[in-house]
Amino acid sequence: MANELYSHLRTFSEADWLAAAEELQPEIHAVDQDAVRIWFRFYPLDLRLHLEQQEDRAEAERILGLQGSYMLEDSLDTSAHFLYGYRYWPQAKAAVNEHAGSFSADAKASLVDLIKAVGAAIAKKAGAEQKLTNAIAAVALATFNQVGAEEFAKTKGDAAKPSREMSGSPQSIVAAREKDASQGIFGFLKTVDKKFEVKYAAPGYSGKFEVYDDQEITHAAGQDRSRDWKSLDKRCWQGPIPIECTAAACGTCWVGVLGGKEKLDPVKRRERYNVKLQGYHQPDEERPYLRLACQARAHGNVTLVIPPWNGVFGKQIYHDVEEVTLDPVTTAAKHLRETIAAGAKDTPEEPED
């Protein structure tokens, strides 16, 4: 018999989940407000539903140019690694499983009410403030919705202990993300050689690298030759951030900005347009929490989270993208575009910046 909670959750669209995550913002601690928004962009329900409906799944994935680890099953207990509330992941899984066992669809609960009920249960189990558990409650319920009751219950939800900055209090994490690198006692005299710090977390690795004022993030990441990045993620040709075209075209370098989004250049037309084509749902703000790292220039410290996959699916999934012509950049990017073009027929003009 289908689980009633699962059946009920399946009645909500991706737009409903995004709206619920927005409505809950005042009841989520600042440390996880953008983090939960980013999680919902990293794991779009509509892409999942589209893939579920395909007879030839491998061909559908090829057409959408999907690369990396994009199925939540592959990161069931790790996808929320960048949320403060991830430390409560075992309690979150237990709370959702208990809810699934007793839920009656007759109650017709709204998404927000369901998330808050699970958030309260996690807070009680963990002895934590509910403002620190609502975000992870939303992620746990959305994960349950995507993978199903059986898959969700397969593991207890062991989560790695928070390390470095993330082991601090929520207030100290927010403060650390807002801080800028010291330029020394004569720093106020510096004009061209100001250096800042980019901290990043990806599934399985994290660290930091230096960035010069007004330098593109991926360019700075490429200077970090401290390890064989490709052994961690084969999309990492240079440095810890996956890249391909470095021209806003392929979407490989998309990142979530957990701190310092106001210290990045405003989004230009090219990035705005191509991100829509890529399907990443970048918020319509000057300096949003979702960026293409090859287009974002830093003017201060930033904290990033790197998703484990990329693709170009805006046109096929959301049907709200105008036609576009993509200029060839590198052989690999050209190949990727040709693959995507095979699934999307006509090609219109790309705006100039």
Ligand code: FES
């Ligand atoms: S590397 Fe292709 S969009 Fe940034």
